[in-house]
Amino acid sequence: MISFNQVHKRYPGGYQALKNVSFNIAEGEMVFVTGHSGAGKSTLLKLIAAIERPNLGSVIVNNQNVGVLKERALPYLRRNLGIIFQDHKLLFDRNVFDNVMLPLQICGFDYRESHKRVRAALDKVGLLKREKSNPIALSGGEQQRLCIARAIVNRPAILLADEPTGNLDTEYAHEIMAIFKSFHQVGVTLLISTHDESVLQDTRVRVLALRQGELQA
């Protein structure tokens, strides 16, 4: 599903974010990317969504080499990905419902059907009762769950989450991990970055450990 082949990424200015990274993730796998701040976790996720491009090596997603994808093809790549951003990237000029509606609007999804989908996604993350609220009125944990609802509403095969439990206390973090596990159970491929290894303790999952841009064995 996702494969990195000797990927190097150097940012303008000389910062080497990833060095010779290679791995394969099969369909339906749930994988954690760990490492300290600056280890290259976010860069790795950005390369998958073609928000950044590799300097060397290839990034293959769904049999497409996204590193060389044309600008025009990017939207269609990203529609197959659900991305949960570290800083949420919610829109505060519209309510919870419309935030989740946005991806369906972008895809030109059937209008009536999309209402059902939005409600289903909100129900999944436990925010159905807040659909009329403005996201600014939500707590940090609720904003994170809203971001998840928006990422899953068009039922992507791959879900990318960048530090989804970053600023949350343990209880919320476990809640969110439980949501991810339920996606894993229905066959979604998940790639979750975290610097907080405590969330990994209770499960046996595959971990890609990054240290200063290099993958640890």
Place this chain on the structure above:
Amino acid sequence: MRHALAQIIGVLRRMFASRLAGLLSILVIGIALSLPAGMYVLLQNAQGLVAQISGTPQISLFLNMDAKTDDVDKLRKQLAQHPAIDRTEFVARDQALEQLKQSTGLADVIGGLNQNPLPDAFTVYPKHGEAQALEELRNELAKLSKVEVAQLDSAWAYKLEALLKFGRMVVLILASLLSLALVAITFNTIRLQILTQRDEIEVAKLIGATNGFIRRPFLYFGALQGLLGGIAAWLIISLSLLLLNWQLDALSQLYASQFALHALSPGDSLTLLLFSMYLGWLGAWLSVARHLSQIEPRQVSRER
């Protein structure tokens, strides 16, 4: 389809949210457009008037005071055989004096004259109306014997026509400049909108929006603002004509004639609206093309 509708509703909501600024932009566009369009209406009216008055050009031939009846007959035959002349009308000097008395109300003054100061005259109706052909014919007729003066009556109409041509050029220049201004206004409005909606654009790009999807609401906004500006211009012109006609009514009663300015024709009105809509769309398009590419989702998170 419903999503497109939702986008349009979003545009309308956004417009309503900043309605004061929006109204000002629309007013500015309306005034900018009403200037050339209003001048165009006045020119159209003037042209109609010219066509009405100078419908058929005439050449007046005034004969020498000593012309006898034989001379008149000879001249009449010559004119009748001329290939460029459609028909002629003879106005005897007594008849002319009588007409003058009746039409101008100068009977007392004329009655005081001890002899008729008017010569015999022919009114010549040429077959062709082109300015140059008429001028040549006038020169030719002036050389005939016993003809004192040959006068081209419609010369003033041609001068006015040339003046109208000049006016049309002024309108064209004005319209071009103000159209440019309209495009600039829309360009700037959309630029500000793109800046304030930076977050939305970035998020939309990140979750798979095509450039077309992002561009559309701005284009709708530009076209709508242009259209509303066009409607404002139409209202300004119509209202102005109403006021002018009200004054003209009093004026034309004094001159015992009927004259009123015609409003924009339905076709011209439609052209005005479509044109301003197009200019708004163009301004938005240019602005979006210029500014949208600058918003690329690069820094997704603070951490690398």
